[in-house]
Amino acid sequence: MIRQEDMTIVSQKLIASNIYELTLKGDLVEEMEQPGQFVHIRVHQHVSPLLRRPISIAAIRKDLQTVTLIYRAEGDGTSLLAKSRSGDKVNVMGPLGNGFPIDDLGKGQVALLVGGGIGVPPLYELSLQLRNKGVEVIHVLGFESVEKSFYLDQFSELGKTFVATVDGSLGTKGFVTDVIEKEKIDFECLYSCGPLPMLRALEERFATKKGYISLEQRMGCGIGACLACVCHVANDPTMKKYQKVCSDGPVFRMGEVMI
Amino acid sequence: MNPLQIELPGLSLKNPIMPASGCFGFGREYSQFYDLSMLGAIMIKATTYESRFGNATPRVAETPAGMLNAIGLQNPGLQGVLTNELPWLEQFDVPIIANVAGSQVEDYVEVAKEISKAPNVKALELNISCPNVKTGGIAFGTIPEVARDLTKKVKDVSEVPVYVKLSPNVTNIVEMAKAVEDAGADGLTMINTLLGMRIDIRTGRPILANRTGGLSGPAIKPVAIRMIYEVSQQVNIPIIGMGGIQHVDDIIEYFYAGASAVAIGTANFVDPLICPTLIKELPEKLAELKIDHISEIVGRSWKSEVI
Numbered sequence: 001m002i003r004q005e006d007m008t009i010v011s012q013k014l015i016a017s018n019i020y021e022l023t024l025k026g027d028l029v030e031e032m033e034q035p036g037q038f039v040h041i042r043v044h045q046h047v048s049p050l051l052r053r054p055i056s057i058a059a060i061r062k063d064l065q066t067v068t069l070i071y072r073a074e075g076d077g078t079s080l081l082a083k084s085r086s087g088d089k090v091n092v093m094g095p096l097g098n099g100f101p102i103d104d105l106g107k108g109q110v111a112l113l114v115g116g117g118i119g120v121p122p123l124y125e126l127s128l129q130l131r132n133k134g135v136e137v138i139h140v141l142g143f144e145s146v147e148k149s150f151y152l153d154q155f156s157e158l159g160k161t162f163v164a165t166v167d168g169s170l171g172t173k174g175f176v177t178d179v180i181e182k183e184k185i186d187f188e189c190l191y192s193c194g195p196l197p198m199l200r201a202l203e204e205r206f207a208t209k210k211g212y213i214s215l216e217q218r219m220g221c222g223i224g225a226c227l228a229c230v231c232h233v234a235n236d237p238t239m240k241k242y243q244k245v246c247s248d249g250p251v252f253r254m255g256e257v258m259i
Numbered sequence: 260m261n262p263l264q265i266e267l268p269g270l271s272l273k274n275p276i277m278p279a280s281g282c283f284g285f286g287r288e289y290s291q292f293y294d295l296s297m298l299g300a301i302m303i304k305a306t307t308y309e310s311r312f313g314n315a316t317p318r319v320a321e322t323p324a325g326m327l328n329a330i331g332l333q334n335p336g337l338q339g340v341l342t343n344e345l346p347w348l349e350q351f352d353v354p355i356i357a358n359v360a361g362s363q364v365e366d367y368v369e370v371a372k373e374i375s376k377a378p379n380v381k382a383l384e385l386n387i388s389c390p391n392v393k394t395g396g397i398a399f400g401t402i403p404e405v406a407r408d409l410t411k412k413v414k415d416v417s418e419v420p421v422y423v424k425l426s427p428n429v430t431n432i433v434e435m436a437k438a439v440e441d442a443g444a445d446g447l448t449m450i451n452t453l454l455g456m457r458i459d460i461r462t463g464r465p466i467l468a469n470r471t472g473g474l475s476g477p478a479i480k481p482v483a484i485r486m487i488y489e490v491s492q493q494v495n496i497p498i499i500g501m502g503g504i505q506h507v508d509d510i511i512e513y514f515y516a517g518a519s520a521v522a523i524g525t526a527n528f529v530d531p532l533i534c535p536t537l538i539k540e541l542p543e544k545l546a547e548l549k550i551d552h553i554s555e556i557v558g559r560s561w562k563s564e565v566i
């Protein structure tokens with residue numbers, strides 16, 4: 001069930017250039033199940049910045065009643081959030097949206113998780129849950145540069161992890177698709193989150209494979225009422241059918257919506 | 260006596276607080292959070308004759324103390340609303356105000372005629388002020404003669420009272436208000452959003468795919484207050500006020516300016532429970548201010564002025 005709660009900041013760490021890892025504690029964690037879901041955060045009670053910030057869930061720890069979020073401090077809201085400290089309260093609405101389905105795969109099958117930049121975080125909880133089911137996980141993570149890379153050790157603990165950077169400062173110079181090609185990675189199901197050009201390239205290359213992508217879009221309400229974050233359904237000649245990224249997504253089957 | 264009970268043309272409201280059109284869909288999403296029967300009324304998402312997908316994304320951009328939107332009147336069309344949305348809303352004990360939009364006179368007339376027959380639609384809100392569609396919309400809301408003509412034609416076919424939603428994007432708001440009052444409007448709702456733009460300094464391009472959008476949120480409240488203050492002194496029909504309401508004090512300010520009820524828009528996105536919270540807090544505020552009934556204070560700001 002979606003709820004609002006003032007959660008307590010347990011820790012906040014700068015883990016890469018402008019990238020923060022925020023861990024929150026509260027009862028709301030009980031509601032969090034699916035990897036790929038997100039929360040909508042109100043950074044303060046003032047009128048500016050006004051709107052909530054959608055941030056994906058990176059890790060759920062039911063035993064500790066904590067949830068970890070990884071975000072980039074970019075605009076007014078996330079920069080303010082980055083200034084908050086352990087013990088501070090932050091208003092969280094969630095969990096929102098539909099996450100990555102993990103029931104398709106069983107023990108011994110191979111999942112390829114492909115993340116780009118700030119699209120990497122939700123893949124961490126996904127990888128944890130797949131691993132718990134005995135699924136073999138392979139990660140291909142793309143970053144702009146080594147300074148902006150994060151969580152490589154954490155992913156490496158769960159499965160084979162390849163890195164691509166645009167400037168070549170870490171791993172393969174180039175894009176995630178170059179790595180997949182180079183390493184001749186085969187898999188049963190693809191899961192991806194990251195910039196649109198990356199998602200488009202993956203959809204094109206693996207058109208016949210099963211896979212899921214998570215989309216990002218500027219949002220208003222986060223619950224499907226304001227229609228700010230819609231996208232067209234693929235192969236719809238009327239161009240009138242739509243899906244809402246916030247409440248129908250953010251995860252869609254590859255090929256389901258126009259990206 | 261319920262200090263919040265309000266009687267307006269077509270509307271018997273248990274309280275003067277309702278979600279504003281476009282900020283609440285058709286209520287389904289918010290019904291996860293509370294019983295919609297507690298609302299004074301619901302202003303549902305604008306309905307056009309044909310279904311509309313709306314504009315490309317991005318459709319929203321944040322601004323200081325506000326936001327820009329350019330959704331583009333996305334809606335399932337008249338038949339979709341009559342078949343799926345209004346019957347679903349019948350489970351709640353709440354009057355519906357149907358927002359009617361179009362790109363030509365015939366569209367408005369056809370939608371008004373049909374939607375006003377729905378049993379739970381108790382009033383129409385004529386949307387002559389949407390800034391985000393290419394044709395119609397705002398043109399109807401900026402030229403008094405065009406607004407007068409449209410209001411008259413809609414009044415002729417509507418089975419329920421008609422409120423006209425005024426655009427703030429005009430030089431003389433009083434002239435617009437008087438034009439639609441002359442044409443038979445039963446009430447006014449004001450204000451719609453203010454036309455604005457934001458440019459992404461990294462790309463040098465407007466953020467919104469539609470380039471321009473409608474500004475809402477606390478940033479526009481003083482504009483709405485000023486316009487309601489001016490208009491309420493010049494017309495004899497009630498005004499439902501909206502624009503940036505977040506706190507119970509804002510509601511009092513709107514009533515003092517001359518509003519007889521209020522609508523909550525953007526604040527729903529920040530706090531989905533904002534309407535129930537305000538409905539709970541308003542009687543406490545009235546008691547604190549020693550006001551017996553909310554209707555006592557309509558227009559107090561200008562009624563108390565020494566001329």
